[in-house]
Amino acid sequence: MKTLIVSTDGKLMVTRPLWQAARQFFEFDHVEVTREHGLEAYFNETDFSGYDRVVADTNLRRLGKRYHSLKRAPGLVVFDHDVCQNNVSTSEWYHRYPSVLRDLGDVRIIVSGATLAGELRDEGVDACYLPKGYDNTVIMPLDIERTHEAAFVGRVKNKVYKRRKKFLLRQEKLGRLELLRAEPGEAYNRLLNQIRVFVSADIGFGEYMIKNFEAMAAGCVLLAWRQPAIEQSSLGFVEGENVVLYDSEPELQEKLSWLKGNPDKAARIAAAGQQLVSRQHTWTDRARAMPALLSPEIKTARPTNWRDRLRIRGVGK
Secondary structure (H helix, E strand, O other), rough: OOOOEEEEHHHHHHHHHHHHHHHHOOOEEEEOOOOOHHHHHHHHOOOOOOEEEEEEEEHHHHHHHHHHHHHHOOOOEEEOOOOOHHHHHOOOOOOOOOHHHHOOOEEEHHHHOOOHHHHHHOOOOOOEEEOOEOOOOOOOOOOOOOOEEEEEEEOOOOOOOOHHHHHHHHHHHHHOOEEEEEOOHHHHHHHHHOOOEEOOOOOOHHHHEEEEEEHOOOEEEEEEEEOOOHHHHHHOEEEEEEEEOOOOOHHHHHHHHHHHHHHHHHHHHHHHHHHHHHHOEEEEHHHHHHHHOOOOOOOEEEOOOOHHHHHHHOOOO
């Protein structure tokens, strides 16, 4: 199957290790374009007649109404890890993704939530599931002292993920965790390795973000917001065995106290979590699964209706 991957430079900052690993498992051509306007121009000008699959490695929400340009590609597959915003009420794309995908017609969408993939299929969209992963050439355990008891690393001032921001800022104010920042790469890996309990707060996302896998890979105990049961089972996350989960502020406080009072058990959970992600959740693991997601015949989406047309009006410029 002749395959072309077209990546925006911004998306490639995350997916580059995935595509590098993918060359072990299937052959493809790979093109990098400059941001979303470059993607639009490329799709408008390119002859795709020699390809069976054209993968748009981009974020639909950043494309906005430029998504129409994707219709020119036969065998279109969109690889988008931001589709979880379909269920985030503060996102401009809240409940708009199914309408846009139905408008694209002959398209497969690869999303990173098992629940979300099922919801999209129920909406008449050809959707499949490939969870997020991590780069094991960058994130790994180091033999250094863990000087931060509980922390989150990253930016919280995101206008879409307001619930996470509010929750984490409150926990910081109450002294339950630290909010830390680090530059990507070696500095980020080193900081993760200085944290004993990584507190993740993917509230309302319905799936696990990349930081969860990175924290586990660095040997932290992952204390994460509990997602739908199918998300845990599909990833091999087992409460109290390789992760610790919560879904309320009192439960977070309780679990933090338990982890602090049971350091040996906490260390065993961290070790089991590190072993799990290193064996099953690297970008190489995701690349291995990619051919099976690309090869089946693409199903035509259910036709759009008047509600879809109203929703499409709000997808941006």
